[in-house]
Amino acid sequence: MNWYNIVFYAFAALTIISAIGVVFSRSILYAAFSLLFTFFGVAALYVLLSADFIAITQILLYVGGILVLIIFGIMLTSRANKVEVKRSTFQLVPAVLVVGAIAGTLIGVLTTTNWPTANFLPYEETARPIGALLMTQFVLPFELASILLLVALIGAVIIARREKGKRA
C-alpha cells in the first residue's frame, strides 16, 4: 500500500461521498456545497492522473465559475432554505433500481474488461502540448468553443433579462 493508493482512495471516497451528498441532500444549498467538494475531489483525481493543467482548470472553472453561478441561481430563484427539495419527479424505488442497474452494468463492464494497457505512463508535462494542440489540430473546435461561449454569454444576458413590459 503505497502513498499513491492511499491518496487515491481518500480522494475517491471524498468525491463519491460528496457526490452522494449532492444527490441526496434535502437542502439545495447543501447540495451546492457538496458539489464543491466533489469538484475538489475530481480535481485531485486529475492530479493523480498527472493532468495538472486540467486539474487547475477544473478548480478555476467549476469551483470559481460554475458553482458560483449555481449558487447565484439558487439565491435568485428562491429563498434558499425554504425551497422544498422534493424528489417527487420519479418514484424513488424505480429510480434506485434503474440507477443501480446502470451502475452495476457499468462497473461490471469496467472491471471485467481486459484493458490493453493498465499501467501508468511516465509523467509528462501537459500544459504546453495541450496549448500546441489547441492551436494546431483543434484550432477549429477551439474557435467554435470560444464563439459558443460568446453566444452563451450574450444569450444568457438576453434570456435572463427581466422584460418590464411583459411583467405588467
Add this chain to the structure above:
Amino acid sequence: MQYQFLGIGYLTWITFLPILGMIVVLLIPRANTNAMKWTALGATILQLVFAALIWVNFNPALTGINDVSKFQFVEQTTWINLQGAGWFGHVVVQYFLGIDGLSLPMVILTSLISFVGVIASWNINKAQKGYFALYLLLDTGMMGVFVALDMFLFYVFWEIMLLPMYFLIGIWGGPRREYAAIKFFLYTLFGSVLILLVMLGLYFSVSIKDPVTGQMTHTFNMLAMMNPANYDPNSLLGGIGTYWRDVAFIALFIGFAIKVPIFPFHTWLPDAHVEAPTAISVILAGVLLKMGTYGFLRISFPIFPDAMLKYAFPLAILGFINIVYGALCAMAQTDFKKMIAYSSISHMGVVLLGIAAMNTQGVSGGVLQMFNHGVVTAMLFLVVGVIYDRAHTRGLDDFGGLANQMPVYTGIMTVAFFAAIGLPGLSEFVSEMLSYLGAFQTFQWVAIFASIGILLTAGYMLWALQRVFLGQLPEKWKGLPDVNGRELVAFVPLMIVVILLGIFPSILLHPMNASLNHLVDFVHKVGTGLSAAK
C-alpha cells in the same frame, strides 16, 4: 407552286391567318377591347379575301376526291417524321392541304360565317381578349378540317376546334352553360375517340411506297386510303366487305354523326345552341354541323364505299327521322333558339338524305344544302340574337307584333324564315329540291315520307313567325329599337347569298359538279367492284 402569297400557299394563309390574328389579340393590352375586335375582324376579312381568291382561281374541271393531281392549291410536305420506333415502324405525317369541289363551298362558308360571327360578337362584354383569341383559334380549326387531306392532320384540326368551343360555350354562354359545354365536349370527344380508332386502324392497314426510301410504309394519307390496292392483304381493314370494315364504317359514322348531329346523337345540340352566345351559335350551326357530313363525303364514303353502299338505306332512314323528328320537336318548343336548333337537325337530315342517295342530284343537293343551311341558319341565329340582345328573353310567347316595332328586322327575319321553309327563289329550295330529287331516285318511299318535313317546317316556322312578329305588340316592347348598322352589316351579306343562290345556284354548283360526280362514280365503281370481287 402556283398560288402563293409571300411564298406561302393560299391554303396555309387561309387556315392560319386566324392564328396570326389570335397572337395579335393576345398581345393587345386587356383594356383595349376595340383593337381586339378590329383585329379579329381584320383577320376574318383577310380570310374572306383569300376565300374569294381561291374561288376565282378555282378550276371547276378538276375532280379531286381520290386523285392528288386533280386537287388544287395543294401543299404537301412532311410534318412529323418518326424513324423506326419499334413495332409501329416509320411514322410519317404529312402537312397535306388541298381542296376540290367538295371542300370549296365549305371553305367559302367558313370564311363567310367567321366574318359574320365576329360582327355578331361585337357586344361581348366579358373577357374579350380570351373570347376573340379562342374564336380565332376555333376559326383555324374549322378551316383546317376542310382543307386537310392527311387524316392525322384532319384529326388534329378536328380536335383543335373542340377546345375553344368548349370554353366559348362554357364561359360566355347562358345560365346553363357549364352543363351545355360539358355535354358538347363529352359527346364530341366520344365521337373523336371513334374517329381516332378508325384512323389508327386505317393507318395500320394501308401501306404505300415511300417515295424517298422505296420502302412500304404506313400512311395517314386519305387519298391513299381510298385506293383498295394500298391495303395490306391480311390487315384489319383490308379485304373486301369484311366484318371489320363494316365496324370501322359504323364507328366512323357515329363519330361524324354526333357532329351532324344525327338522331339519336343529337341532344347536345339544342343545349349547346341555347346556351352559347349568338356568334357561337352561328358558328356552331353554320359550320360545325357541316363537318360531320363533310366527314362522310370526304372520308367515310370514299374509304369505305362497299360499306357505304351496304348501309345507304339505313342512312336515308336516319335522314328521314332527322327531318321529321327534328321538325316535330321544333314545333313543340317555346324557346326561339331551341326551335331553331331543332330546325337545324331537321335541315341536316335533308343533307343526309341527299348524300345517302349517292347520285348526282342527291350529293349535289346535299353539299349545296350544307352551304345553304349554314348561311340560313346563321341568319336565323342572328335574328334570335338581335331580339335577345334587346329583350333578354327568347320565349316565343313573350313577343308579338314586332313587325310594326321593328320593320327592317321583320323583313330580314321573313327572308330567313322563308329560306328555311324552302321557299323557291331562296337558296334552300334549290338544295332541298335536289336532295329530294336524288333521294327519290334511290329510295322512293323514304323521300316521299321525308317530304312531310317540308310541311312541318312551314308549320312551325310560320307559327313562330306569327307568335313573335304578328298580332298586337305587348306594352313592354314598345321601346325596342330596330336593327342597327352593325347588325345590318352581318345580315346583308348573308341575305345576298341566300337570294343569289336561290336564283343562280349554278355559281356554286358549277365548281362542285366535277368533284361530286367523280365521287358518285368512284363510290359506285369501287364499292360495287369490291362487292363483286367478294
Add this chain to the structure above:
Amino acid sequence: MMVPNVGLTQFLVVSAIMFSLGIYGVITRKNAIMVLMGIELILNSANINFIAFTRFGLMNLTGQVVAIFVIILAAAEAAILLAIVLNIYQQLNTVNVDEVDKLKN
C-alpha cells in the same frame, strides 16, 4: 496486497459511481438547479474517464483537450441554463421542471 494497486479500473469505477449518482440526481430532482448539478456530476465523471484513458495510454493528449472542451461546454451550459431558470422563474414563479409544461398540449 489487500487493496489492489490503483490502476485504470479504479478510476473508471469512481467515474461510473459518479455517473450513476449524477443520473440519479437528474432523475429524481424536480428543481432545475438540482438537475443541473446532476448533469455536472455526469460531465465530471466523463472527464475522469477521458483523462484516465489519456493517462493509461489508450488515448494520447487528445483526451485532455476534449476534457477542456467539456469543461467549456459545461460552463456555457450552466450559464444558459441558469439564465433560463431565472427567466422561467420570473414568468411562472417556479423552477420545478415538471410544472414547466407549457409546450405540452
Add this chain to the structure above:
Amino acid sequence: MFPIDSTLIHLAIAVLILPLVGFVLLIFFGKRIPRQDLLETGILFLALAFSIYIMVQKVFFLTEPRIDFTFRWIDLGGLFGGKTFPIDLGIAIDNITAIMLVVVTLISSLVHLFSLGYMHDDIRYSRYYAYLGLFTFSMLGIVLSNNILMVYVFWELVGLSSYLLIGHWYEKKSASDAGKKAFIVNRVGDIGFFVGILIIYTSLHTFLFTGIFSGIAQGQLSGSLLTIAGILIFCGAVGKSAQFPLHVWLPDAMEGPTPVSALIHAATMVAAGVYLIARVYPMLTAGALTVIAYIGAITAFISATIAITQNDIKKVLAYSTISQLGYMVMGLGVGAFSAGVFHLVTHAAFKAGLFLASGSVIYAMHHEQDMRQMGGLRKKMPITYWAFVIFSLSISGIPFTSGFLSKDSILAGSFAYGVLTGNILIPIIGYSVVFLTAFYMFRLIIMTFHGEPRDHHKYEHAKESPAVMTIPLIVLAALSLFVFYSFNPFNPEQGWFLHSVVQPETVVPVAQRYVWEQAAAPQDTLNSAAAVSMVPAGVSPEPVSPVYQEVMEETHYTGLAISLTLAVLGLLAAFVVYDWKKIDAEKLKQRVKPIHTFLYNKWYFDELYGATAVAGTLALSKALAWFDGHVIDGTVNGAATLTRLWSSLSGSFDHYVVDGLVNFSGWFTGLLGRGARKAQTGKVQTYIVFALLGVIIIFFAFRSF
C-alpha cells in the same frame, strides 16, 4: 326589228319583270317614293298593255302554236356513263298563256286601281302595293312557265304573297291565323305536287312540259305510276284551287283586304290550280281525270250548300268561288277542257267583279261585312248594285252573260260524260249546284241591296264609292257580258275563245284514256303525240273525240233547258224567300235546323281537321319533344349519371378500401403512437430513464458472453 316571236318573248319577260321591279322599288324605297301607289298601278297598266299586245298577236295573227324560250338553269355535270343532269327552265307562250296573261294583268290592274280608293288610309299602304306587285309577278310566272319546276317555284311564291296579303292586317289574330292556315294547307297539296314532280323527273329526267309529254308518249312513264303522278300533281291544284278536302283555307283567307280577295282568292291565284291541270292535261290518264272530276263535283256541291247559309258577304262569295272552281275542275275532269278554261276566264272577270263590288259595299258600310246589317243599298249605290246584278246573273248562268256560255259548256261536257260513262252522279251534282248558285247569289243581292235598311246609322252614311272604285266595276261588268267571247249568246262554239283554246292531244297510252278517246285514237298515236300544244290559230277546232262531240251536240239542248230552268228557279226561290217573304226564312231554318247547323258550320271541316291533323301533329310534336327531352336526353344524362355512379362507386372503393387500407395503417400507427404517448410525459427525466434502459437492453442484447 326582231322577228315577232322573239319580240313577244321579250315583251313577255318584260311583263313578268315589271311587277317585280315595282315590288323591289316599293319594298326598299317605299317611304321615299312619292305616290308609290300610282307607280305600281302605272306599272301594272303598262304590263296590261303589253299583255294585250301579246295576246292579240298570238291568238289572232301568229301561226306558230307555241313560242318557246329555254335556258339552262343548273348543269350538274355528268357521270362516266355519259349521263348528264341538266335542269332547263324557260318560258313559253301559247294561246292559253296569252289569254291568262291578259286576265292576270287586267284583273291585277283593276284591283290596283280599286285599291287606290279602298286602301288609301291604310297604315301599310306601300307594303300593300309591294305585295300586290310580288303576287302579280309570281302569278305571271306560273302562267308563263314552260316547265313544271318553274310552275312549282312560282306556285310557292304565289303562296307567299297570298300569305303576306291575307295577313296584311296582322295585328288581328284571325288575320295572321288565316295567312298561316292558307300557307300550310297549300303546302299539304304542294307536297303531293312535289312528289309528283319527283316522279316525273325520276322517270323522264326533265321538267319541261314538252319533254314530259314526249317522254310519256314514248312510254317512259305509264301505267299506274302515270295515274299516280297525275293525281299527285292535281294535289297541288287541290290546295291552290281550294278543292275538297283542302278547301278550308279559302274562306278564312277573306281576312285579307277585299281587293286582295278579288285578285288572289277569286280571280287568279285560286285559278292557278285549274291552269295547272290544263297545262298538264295531256299526261292525265282516265283514272286521274275521273278523280279530278269527282273532286271538282264534290267541292262544287259542298261549298254551294255552305254558301246558302252564310251571312258574311265575303264568306258567301268565298264559298261561291270554291264552288265555281269545283265546276272548272270538274269540267276539266270530264274532258270538257276548253269549257273549263273558258269558265276560268269568265269566272275571273265576274268573280273579281263580285268581290270588288262587295268591297265597294263594305267600304260604304264602314267595313261592315254582315249582310244582316245591310239592306236597301240599291238606292244609295246604283252603280255597285247594277254591276252586282250583272255579275250575279253571270255566275248563275243566265243567258246573255259570259257565265252562261262557259257554265253551259261545262254542264254539257258533264252531261256527255255521264251519258258516255254512266257516271250520272257528276252531271246531277253539276245541275243541282246551278240551282244553289242562283239561290245564294240572289239571296246575297236581296239581303244587301233590297228591302229596308237594317242598320240605319250605317245606311245613312253609306254612299256610292269614288270613281277609282266604280270604274273597275264597270269594266268587269262589261266583260261579264257575252259579246266579248262569242257573238252568239247561246252558242260559245262560234266565239273566238273556244277556237283558240283547244283541247291538247293526250299522250297517255291508249288503254289509259277515256273510252271515247280510245275509240277516236288513230293507230299511230304513240308516234305522233309528241306535238303537244295548241292547234294553230285560225284552224277550225278539231274535236279531239268525235264521239264526245256528238254526244255533246245531242244533249246540248236538253242540258241547256235543265240548267236554265234550275237557275231561274233558284233565282225565284231567293226572291220568294227573301224579298217577297212568301216563306219565312227563319221558320224554314228552324224546320231543317240540324241540316242548317251542319251547313252553317261548314260541314265541320275545320273542327275535323283541328281535332285530327292539327291536334294530332301538335300532340305528336309535344310527345316527341318529351321523348327527346326525357328519353333520349334522359338516356344521355342517364349514361352520364351511370358513369358518375360508376365513378363514385370506384371513388368509394378508392376511398374506403384502398385509402382505407392506407388509413388503417395510419390509424394503426396512431394507435401505437397513442400507446407510446403514454410514455411521452414531457418530462426530461423520464426520457433519460428510457434512454438508459435502452442502453442497458442494448448492452445485454449485444454482449458477447
